[in-house]
Amino acid sequence: MxxxxxxxxxxxxxxxxxxxxxxxxxxxxxxxxxxxxxxxxxxxxxxxxxxxxxxxxxxxxxxxxxxxxxxxxxxxxxxxxxxRGLVFQSYMLFPWKTVLGNVELGPRLRGIPKKERREVAQRYINLVGLQKFEKHYPHQLSGGMKQRVGIARAYANNPExxxxxxxxxxxxxxxxxxxxxxxxxxxxxxxxxxxxxxxxxxxxxxxxxxxxxxxxxxxxxxxxxxxVNLPRPREQTEMKFLELRQKITDASELVL
Amino acid sequence: MAYEQVKVETPLVLRILPVASILLFFGVWQAVVELKIVPNTMLGSPTQVMALFWEKLFEANPDGAVLTTHAYISIIEAFTGFFLSLIVGVPLGLLMGWFALAEGLARPIFELIRPIPPVAWIPLTIFWFGIGIPGKVFIIWLSGIVPCVINSYVGVRMTSPTLIQMARTYGATDWDIFKKICIPSALPMVFGAMTISQAYCWTTLVGAEYLAADQGLGYLITMGRRLAMPTMVLLGMICVGLTGVAIGIIIERIEKRLLAGIRR
CATH class of the missing domain: 3.40.50.300 (P-loop containing nucleotide triphosphate hydrolases)
Structure with missing residues (x-):
């Protein structure tokens, strides 16, 4: 670095x-x-x-x-x-692959051995909170879960x-x-x-x-x-949050 | 349970009508022959066809083979041609769909040969192969390969472009994309090709046997004409039809099995 x-x-x-x-x-x-x-x-x-x-x-x-x-x-x-890992608005998962199969796409394309790439995929499936859904197919998941798969897949490829x-x-x-x-x-x-x-x-x-x-x-x-100099985790009802929101909204309205 | 299994009964009339329709068809056919409205030299009755069917199961004369031999030969020919067209046509179509080189080389030749009806190849085939099985397999192969190539090609072409872009951002090569995205995406179309191709093969088989054969269901029809036996012609026609339906059902079953994991 x-x-x-x-x-x-x-x-x-x-x-x-x-x-x-x-x-x-x-x-x-x-x-x-x-x-x-x-x-x-x-x-x-x-x-x-x-x-x-x-x-x-x-x-x-x-x-x-x-x-x-x-x-x-x-x-x-x-x-x-x-x-560079890209997460798409329309998820873009392989419908014929399970969650695990989708997440391990990047390592698999780079020819990483099965055991190793399974570990990587599993780690990011856990990170996005999809443990126990590894064997599910995209059509069995809700929209939010599909996008978690998309995020895990991007992470598993270890992009900068x-x-x-x-x-x-x-x-x-x-x-x-x-x-x-x-x-x-x-x-x-x-x-x-x-x-x-x-x-x-x-x-x-x-x-x-x-x-x-x-x-x-x-x-x-x-x-x-x-x-945005607000401490994390942020609260959407905090005063400073709302002030900034007002500021951005006002500025946008002038343009539109 | 949100989803409950309920039984919906079809009205009695709708269930009876198809049966009645078929009975009526055979009844009229039988009557037309029995009452000599059409002379027996032009048309055999259903009962005569049934009788000949039974006879031909054991009796090789007058055409030289029992019915099961004819059917067996036809099925072997049709399936050999069908499998060869799958083996050549599907990979060719898939490659044409993704690689510009394959498309550029193969497409013009394919488009040139495609509009020629396979039956038009029969005379040349007789020169090349004689009247044995290989010639018929060749003609059947020619007719079966067309839907295989077209469906596989279209299947690859219909691959979601965003899915391909997504794979590119993961560093996938052209070959990776072909193998891991284009082929799986094209599979439903490829299986569709199986059904269509099989139907084409079966249709062409009868044409091929009609002109160049010494065994097979198409040959049975030809012999019926030569021997002036309309009943034998009808028997041949019905056997071709029934075997075609049976093969169609088997292929459809296989297709459903294979697609269970893909079409959702």
């Missing part, structure tokens, strides 16, 4: 233009610069249609930026890789950076709140550099060390950055 001042991820002046249906230009991101320190939990907050998922996909290496660069530990990102793309967007409000608590707990148990995309202000404040908000309506632009 390098010294803590060295940023883990640096996005510099990223813009993205998609060409759709051969001739239609869609300007999705404009001049985004973000850097994330090691083991920092950064939330990218933006309304729908602000390009935040695209930004995450660029960092994951699934899209190439039209201009600008992404570097990880000083090296430019040129494609997807096991050093976790990228979460609106992971709780498909969950009901109660489960979502519970999963946010779980995410905070898991992250504090095993710290990683995290980039978390969401459109939910409370979720952003509850989880983030730092919140980077994007301006809505395409193309997405940098809007504001908020440091």
């Amino acid at each position: 390098k010294s803590n001042n060295q940023p883990k991820i640096v996005c510099q002046n990223i813009s993205k233009v998609f060409i759709q249906k051969g001739s239609q230009r869609v300007h999705v991101l404009e001049d985004i610069s973000v850097d994330v320190k090691p083991n920092e939990f950064v939330v990218i907050l933006g309304p729908g249609q602000s390009g935040k998922s695209t930004l995450l996909r660029i960092i994951a290496g699934l899209e190439t930026p039209t201009t600008g660069t992404v570097t990880l530990d000083g090296k430019e990102v040129s494609g997807p890789g096991a050093d 950076v976790m990228l979460l793309d609106e992971p709780f967007g498909q969950l009901d409000a109660q489960t979502r709140y519970f999963m946010e608590k779980e995410t905070a707990r898991i992250w504090e148990t095993e710290k990683r550099t995290v980039l978390f995309v969401t459109n939910n202000i409370e979720e952003a404040i509850y989880l983030g060390d730092r919140i980077i908000s994007l301006q809505g309506k395409l193309p997405g632009r940098m809007h504001a950055t908020y440091e």
Whole structure:
């Protein structure tokens, strides 16, 4: 590990233009610069249609930026890789594999022996609280449990950076709140550099060390950055929590 | 219990109707022959077919083999062709679905050969293989391979692109993705191909035997025509139909078994 001042991820002046249906230009991101320190939990907050998922996909290496660069530990990102674990909004589990089979995907692809990868998978299944569900298939799990599998799978691949793309967007409000608590707990148990995309202000404040908000309506632009200096575990009804929420809400309304 | 097992009775009329329909069909058929509305040289009655069926179980003449031999030969031919088309067609289709090289090489040839009805190959096949089993297997193989290739190809093509992207973020290679994502995703389509391919094989079998054979159910039909025995033609037709249905049911059972773990 390098010294803590060295940023883990640096996005510099990223813009993205998609060409759709051969001739239609869609300007999705404009001049985004973000850097994330090691083991920092950064939330990218933006309304729908602000390009935040695209930004995450660029960092994951699934899209190439039209201009600008992404570097990880000083090296430019040129494609997807096991050093960045991505958790999808739509879970994306293999329906024909059990929880264990899904979680051990990464180690299995890297050719790690069965016994060893079972141990790793089991450890993260326990971490996300899915012990006794190892043999279940995704269709037997609830939405929240499926996303736990997604998180365990990302962790089991031992990435340096976790990228979460609106992971709780498909969950009901109660489960979502519970999963946010779980995410905070898991992250504090095993710290990683995290980039978390969401459109939910409370979720952003509850989880983030730092919140980077994007301006809505395409193309997405940098809007504001908020440091969240609240002690963990946080309470959503705390005075300071509500003040920050008010501040972010007010600022967002001006833009919209 | 939230879910309770209840019995829903089908109305009596709906249960009787299918039986009545079949009885009526055979009754009219029998009557048409008995009353000489259609002469016996053109059509045999159901009872005559039944009698010949019984006779042919033990009697090799006049066509040279007992019924079970004919059926056995046909089944062997159809299944050999069917398995060969699975063995070649499924891997070919799967590879074509994922690897641009395989698609680029194999697709044009496949599309060129595909529209030619397999029966059109019969004359060439006689030149190459004579009238023995290999020639018929070749024709059956040609007809069976088409749905295998198409279904496997489409199955791979329908693989969720997000699942593929997900695997890429875990450092999966093209070959990993093909093996671990494309093939499992394509399996329901591949099993579907089994049913379709088997039906194609069976249909083509009769055509193949009709022109080039000395044994088999299709040959029985041909002999019936040559000997001017409509009853034997009908017997051949019915046996082909029934065996086809039986094979279809077996394949469907196997398919259901295999898919139990996948289609949810």
